[in-house]
Amino acid sequence: MNLHGIWAIYRFEMARSLRTLWQSLVGPVLTTSLYFIVFGGAIGSRMQAVDGVSYGSFIVPGLIMLSLLTQSVGNASIGIYFPKFTGTIFELLSAPVSPMELVVGYVGAAATKSVVLGLIILATSAFFVPISVLHPGAMVAFLLLTSIAFSLFGFILGIWAKSFEQLNFVPMLLITPLTFLGGSFYSIDMLPQPWRTVSLFNPVVYLVSGFRWSFFGKGDVDIAVSLGVTLGFLVACLAVIALIFRSGWRLKN
Amino acid sequence: MPEPILAVTGVSKTYKGGFTALHSVDLTIHKGEIFALLGPNGAGKTTLISIICGIVTPSTGTILVAGHDALTDYKAARRRIGLVPQELSVDMFETVLATVTFSRRLFGRSGDSAYIEQVLRDLSLWDKRDAKIMELSGGMKRRVLIAKALAHEPEILFLDEPTAGVDVALRRDMWKLVHRLRERGTTIILTTHYIEEAEEMADRVGVISKGRLLLVDDKAALMQKLGKRELDLTLVDPLDAVPVGLERWRLSLLNEGRTLRYVFDATDEHTGIPSLLRELADRHIAFKDLETSKSSLEDIFVDLVEERA
Numbered sequence: 402m403n404l405h406g407i408w409a410i411y412r413f414e415m416a417r418s419l420r421t422l423w424q425s426l427v428g429p430v431l432t433t434s435l436y437f438i439v440f441g442g443a444i445g446s447r448m449q450a451v452d453g454v455s456y457g458s459f460i461v462p463g464l465i466m467l468s469l470l471t472q473s474v475g476n477a478s479i480g481i482y483f484p485k486f487t488g489t490i491f492e493l494l495s496a497p498v499s500p501m502e503l504v505v506g507y508v509g510a511a512a513t514k515s516v517v518l519g520l521i522i523l524a525t526s527a528f529f530v531p532i533s534v535l536h537p538g539a540m541v542a543f544l545l546l547t548s549i550a551f552s553l554f555g556f557i558l559g560i561w562a563k564s565f566e567q568l569n570f571v572p573m574l575l576i577t578p579l580t581f582l583g584g585s586f587y588s589i590d591m592l593p594q595p596w597r598t599v600s601l602f603n604p605v606v607y608l609v610s611g612f613r614w615s616f617f618g619k620g621d622v623d624i625a626v627s628l629g630v631t632l633g634f635l636v637a638c639l640a641v642i643a644l645i646f647r648s649g650w651r652l653k654n
Numbered sequence: 655m656p657e658p659i660l661a662v663t664g665v666s667k668t669y670k671g672g673f674t675a676l677h678s679v680d681l682t683i684h685k686g687e688i689f690a691l692l693g694p695n696g697a698g699k700t701t702l703i704s705i706i707c708g709i710v711t712p713s714t715g716t717i718l719v720a721g722h723d724a725l726t727d728y729k730a731a732r733r734r735i736g737l738v739p740q741e742l743s744v745d746m747f748e749t750v751l752a753t754v755t756f757s758r759r760l761f762g763r764s765g766d767s768a769y770i771e772q773v774l775r776d777l778s779l780w781d782k783r784d785a786k787i788m789e790l791s792g793g794m795k796r797r798v799l800i801a802k803a804l805a806h807e808p809e810i811l812f813l814d815e816p817t818a819g820v821d822v823a824l825r826r827d828m829w830k831l832v833h834r835l836r837e838r839g840t841t842i843i844l845t846t847h848y849i850e851e852a853e854e855m856a857d858r859v860g861v862i863s864k865g866r867l868l869l870v871d872d873k874a875a876l877m878q879k880l881g882k883r884e885l886d887l888t889l890v891d892p893l894d895a896v897p898v899g900l901e902r903w904r905l906s907l908l909n910e911g912r913t914l915r916y917v918f919d920a921t922d923e924h925t926g927i928p929s930l931l932r933e934l935a936d937r938h939i940a941f942k943d944l945e946t947s948k949s950s951l952e953d954i955f956v957d958l959v960e961e962r963a
């Protein structure tokens with residue numbers, strides 16, 4: 402195993418994030434604060450508690466998931482897209498690094514950044530609403546699994562994309578709607594049929610639900626199902642990446 | 655026989671569009687030699703190097719690097735190879751030292767600051783080690799790419815068109831470095847489309863054109879083959895045909911009979927020029943100008959291809 406190689410990629414990616422530390426932190430923290438002021442304060446004060454949890458607290462897990470997904474996809478996709486764009490990918494392709502080592506380096510760095518960001522948003526939330534985490538172990542597990550799964554997805558996106566437009570298009574067209582419709586700001590039980598059933602095809606529902614369960618002990622779907630779907634998504638992304646490297650698709654001529 | 659460090663067998667490449675850039679290339683490189691791959695633009699030099707280095711997938715064929723298959727045992731193969739690409743592809747936001755250290759680690763080695771310092775000093779980059787790459791000139795960027803390729807102490811170094819767009823100082827430094835590397839036992843494979851460069855640098859030369867390796871030979875032997883020259887005489891009175899009795903010389907008429915061309919071999923002991931000029935004087939064929947030139951690389955390739963056909 403080329404541990405030096407993995408470490409080199411990981412450090413390179415972390416250094417890249419540190420160079421833009423302020424942009425990558427200020428944006429999400431500011432957005433989260435705005436959500437709290439609007440949804441938690443202005444609108445939330447007129448809303449009923451959901452499942453016995455005040456609306457402001459109720460949206461915390463969903464808000465974290467929203468940033469986690471966007472950031473994971475964004476970081477991991479640009480991480481592998483940029484070398485393709487500048488041509489420096491030649492070095493990665495010619496190095497004694499296996500596809501999985503490459504993935505561990507890139508996705509590991511993107512996921513690390515997402516987890517840190519998730520925790521920072523959690524801390525920010527604590528300024529606005531009371532927060533208690535019922536199952537801290539499960540919360541950390543969901544944070545990790547989600548970050549890894551969506552960083553893997555972002556990695557695939559970065560390999561697939563042929564332009565910066567495509568790179569921005571997918572998060573905008575896929576990730577944002579799925580998160581907004583994934584129960585970040587509501588319980589899907591609040592939806593009328595058939596939308597409740599339709600929602601069950603949205604994988605984000607399971608992420609948010611599981612994450613919310615780790616906070617409040619209650620979610621839209623069973624915690625085991627949440628965990629299963631999250632793991633399933635992660636494994637599916639890994640399988641796609643394995644296929645990509647086997648065929649050299651969009652990486653090699 | 656010297657020990658082979660690289661063996662390319664039956665390697666061909668057809669790109670997705672259907673264009674065949676390489677037709678079944680066989681090539682053996684000996685340990686410690688400097689090998690020049692000589693060919694015009696589009697001959698397939700970069701394609702061949704990219705396949706050996708793992709950047710392009712071959713359509714057919716096998717590659718052994720010090721006995722390790724470049725596809726199935728790619729880690730062992732690639733650890734031994736360093737590549738300086740034709741394009742200036744390097745991370746603009748990194749510092750020189752950071753990017754060279756990155757390369758060393760990426761190729762599986764722990765950061766050895768003494769070795770990296772030596773490489774940077776050899777390439778006159780040490781003073782610039784903390785500079786961001788985007789602040790460097792084109793020549794300096796190429797030096798950085800060379801340093802990156804050498805960072806993991808490769809046994810084989812590929813230099814793809816190393817002198818294209820490079821200033822004199824860098825050229826000189828580069829050749830010095832190449833010779834120093836060779837003394838340490840590094841095998842060097844470079845591509846070029848200048849005969850002079852191959853002549854100056856290499857122990858052996860392979861000529862590639864239109865995806866085919868036409869011949870591989872020791873430099874001296876090849877230069878003899880490539881040593882054809884042309885003598886052009888601008889005639890005072892145009893001729894209709896090459897005069898009878900001058901068949902001994904390889905003559906042809908150009909420019910509607912105004913130029914008489916003699917193709918000769920500069921490496922021959924007797925070029926035949928004095929006798930030709932005497933013969934022309936005897937026949938009162940006058941000329942007002944004369945000029946000799948090396949056959950262009952294109953001409954030589956055409957000759958080689960025709961010889962093969």
Ligand SMILES: Nc1ncnc2c1ncn2[C@@H]1O[C@H](COP(=O)(O)OP(=O)(O)O)[C@@H](O)[C@H]1O
Pocket residue numbers: 654669670671673674675693694695696697698699700701702
């Ligand atoms: N990715 C590619 N897709 C299709 N054709 C290519 C590709 N890369 C190179 N070629 C073609 O293959 C031929 C050989 O190119 P190359 O190996 O770069 O030649 P050289 O390095 O000798 O100039 C050229 O005709 C070039 O246009």
Ligand SMILES: [Mg+2]
Pocket residue numbers: 699700701740814815
């Ligand atoms: Mg080339």
